[in-house]
Amino acid sequence: MSTNVLICDDSNLARKQVFRSLPESLSTDVQLAKNGEEALDILRSQKIDILFLDLTMPVIDGLGVLQALKAEGITLPIFVISADVQPEMQNRVMELGAKAFLRKPVQLDVLNENLKAHGFL
Template structure:
């Protein structure tokens, strides 16, 4: 079951837009971070069920933050949200262990579909 969601993006507008796409009726707690370093620190503190991660950020980018999160917790679910959809970038984040990648600006349906896929994955893991 999903309880906590962390949104990591240096743009407050992008974070707000993503937050409005997350279903309100599910009771998710949504947290935010403004760069990869802050996102990694909040991940360690909160242990969210899903991380929505931008790639291009100051201090620590999304590639580095995803790598650190996956190193800290190999079961972490990181959904990358980016405008950079070059095949090389997609391959890089998938190699780092991203769950999936959503093109920015992500549509509400895409975000909700990704959350549903994570719920299915977590349910299967709990049944084992």
């Protein structure tokens, strides 16, 4: 069974880095979004099993995505990957339903620990 993964980040380099960090079991069906608006379009129209979400993006930022998903009742495991590591921001994304807050650039061992903790490995 494949896992439908969405990686949302405005940086092509960051999207590729997250994709390359995914374990083989999660890297078979991956979609990419450049901003929150693209991510929301995908999330509203397709079954996505896990979302990796940046916070600082144009059009709709990561907080906007989290708020929209919560308001629309769309639930899925969300792993925020951001360089904005202020405790207030970390608390905010967790309040909005994120499973974990990972520092950018994502470290392979930290990513795997979090995926394992949430039943993806």
